[in-house]
Amino acid sequence: MKGPADFERVDSGGSVTLRFTGNLSLAYIGDLPQRLNAVQGPVGQLDLHAIERIDTVGAWLVHRFAREHQAGIVGLEPDEVHLLEQVTAAECPVEPARRVSGPIPRVLGEIGDAVVTAGQTLYGLLGFLGATLIAFWNVATHPSRFRFNATIHRFEIVGVTALGIIGLMSFLIGIVIAQQGAVQLRQFGAEIYTINLVGRITLRELGVLMTAIMVAGRSGSAFAAQLGTMKLTEEIDAMRTIGVSPMEALVLPRTIAVVLMMPLLAFYSSLIGIIGGGLLCWIALDIPPITFVQKIREVVPMTDLWICLIKAPVFGVIIALAGCFQGMQVEGDAEQVGHRTTTAVVQAIFLVIVLDAVFAVFFSGIGWK
Structure with missing residues (x-):
């Protein structure tokens, strides 16, 4: 039977580890975010070996806590690692290259785009x-x-x-x-x-x-x-x-x-x-x-x-x-x-x-x- 999400604090050799248990999904998280916000002091590692399941909300919660405390994350399966990577990428999207400002570069850029479009259209017409x-x-x-x-x-x-x-x-x-x-x-x-x-x-x-x-x-x-x-x-x-x-x-x-x-x-x-x-x-x-x-x-x-x-x-x-x-x-x-x-x-x-x-x-x- 799936249990509610929970964690325990483990101090070992001056390093603090939070060991998570239960189901880290939206239906079972409960007051876990409030309790994580109350955690004081530096945390070195988040141990997820004992969790039963994790969804996007849980992955986001773990990622945010790890980012704020500069903590490492261990114990995830390959699929769960991929989910965490997707959450991280969604939070930090790659910024598009900034276009050069100014009237002359902008006009030259528009002319270049028009030439490329004209070439592609001519090629498409020939194929058609x-x-x-x-x-x-x-x-x-x-x-x-x-x-x-x-x-x-x-x-x-x-x-x-x-x-x-x-x-x-x-x-x-x-x-x-x-x-x-x-x-x-x-x-x-x-x-x-x-x-x-x-x-x-x-x-x-x-x-x-x-x-x-x-x-x-x-x-x-x-x-x-x-x-x-x-x-x-x-x-x-x-x-x-x-x-x-x-x-x-x-x-x-x-x-x-x-x-x-x-x-x-x-x-x-x-x-x-x-x-x-x-x-x-x-x-x-x-x-x-x-x-x-x-x-x-x-x-x-x-x-x-x-x-x-x-x-x-x-x-x-x-x-x-x-x-x-x-x-x-x-x-x-x-x-x-x-x-x-x-x-x-x-x-x-x-x-x-x-x-x-x-x-x-x-x-x-x-x-x-």
Whole structure:
């Protein structure tokens, strides 16, 4: 039968030992803490050979008394020694390294952290791209695993429902380009070259770029939020449990939809932008629509259309990968969904602009000017 915790004082050769007996657990400690506080004089050793059991409360009591009296502890089993070590470590945690104060070191530290985070994210994106390609190969070699209905549904969400907002944005951008170009060219009596400006910059650059930014804001954020929510509710884990690959069922349909719809949306955006510019030329510069169309055909080379159609699917891959990758990284709580969604949009837009600059240099280098 377990007895209450107790101790006796043993004096031997000028050294004082406290010999504990009974059960050193919360239910049996009783008034032991008060009696230990009443112990006078130095104590050299705490003997725990005769105790029946010790829990965290008892270990803390023994540790505190030993610390105050600089006493040694003997008689514990290996498990009990480990418990005492854990109690000691909890009382004296390792202090984290202090960060260097001051504005300049702090800014440099934040820049360093941002560079490390960017490198880790880029590495993760490359790995995610590899996983997507593997999923695409698996579906290509086993066509029955292709989720046709899910892909068609994404076509509607990414493409059809975006026609209105992309068309309005492109129309207004075309008007702005034509208006600003006409104001500047009027100083040199060269308003007719407003058509060149509208046609080339809209078809070659702004049509596909603004479409990519809009798709990243609409579809990229939706992908991150959807997959992040599914990750939190453990739907993705459940899919893996029943043998369904999330890459094939969730990521691949979204990626295919964005890649195939981006060229169509970019061409549509460029066309609407040219129409907006032509309308302003007709109203402000008295350039008839027939003259505008004839001039567009003369000054806009076919290479501008090819550049638009080449860049569009590449931008689509970036947008889909950024959205799905960030969504799959969600863990912890619902706040992560919002954080990852924002990161997906910013990441996609940044990478699209960087790639657009690379494409501009590349196409100029091969003579597509």
